[in-house]
Amino acid sequence: MRKNTRAPGNQEIERKFLVKQLPEKLNRWRHYSIAQGYLAIESFGRRHVRLRRRGKSASLTFKVGRGAHREEREIKLSAKQFAALWPATAGRRLRKLRYEIPCNGLLIEIDVYRGKLSGLVVAEVEFPDLAACRKFEPPSWFGREVTGEKSYSNVRLATE
């Protein structure tokens, strides 16, 4: 088994930052609300199964690993499938508004958390390869990098 290699479609290379100041006119970018909850969380979140509703579409995602490298498998769920499983995530959910901002050929995703996490704003950038990941220069409105910090994982945010 090799580590740190990229299985096409299954692994993500990404960095995560706090956001010091939201860009102006944020609403001009594509945005939508997300509600997500966790069916099961194993090994302190290093392996988990997540349900997500994004607008009218729903999905179930399996993730293992954390930080810059991880494996992810996702399926779309019908409204009926989602409704049958969603009650099992009670007490381990979060809501956020996501904005998608194009930036030098990359996509910055800004998550503005709502509900009990209101006030927290996080930016995530996904990269096509490790080289692009390393050479990325954060824009001035980004704050501290929190890539791989457990306390900013969505699993922890949803359950604490």
Place this chain on the structure above:
Amino acid sequence: MRKNTRAPGNQEIERKFLVKQLPEKLNRWRHYSIAQGYLAIESFGRRHVRLRRRGKSASLTFKVGRGAHREEREIKLSAKQFAALWPATAGRRLRKLRYEIPCNGLLIEIDVYRGKLSGLVVAEVEFPDLAACRKFEPPSWFGREVTGEKSYSNVRLATE
């Protein structure tokens, strides 16, 4: 939140036994092969998400709790949904042949394990209510009762 009450459709009341001797002419009863694997196992198996293929049909099941009382939520999966998630269960799978034997208005499910668990045979009986559960008298070919014993949970059998 109440405990030990039954939410219709969501909770199972069942007992589990080892099988001393398989009944004769077992193949006259309905039977089918089952392959199952675990996407995520939380709290030593007390909460988990399971994938199962039974003949040509596939499902994803959420379970929380153990023993005579537990909550269960299940959805059917398309072949495509199943195929996308199944690789994530590598190393935490088991195979068995299940026989369904009607007995005094109840259904006895016999699981004959295969592969590395070959030789293990377990019977499970599900009850409509607690009264039926308590008054059940095991047939002579049943062995020791293992209801609630962690070492005979499918989660443990699949991962050890």
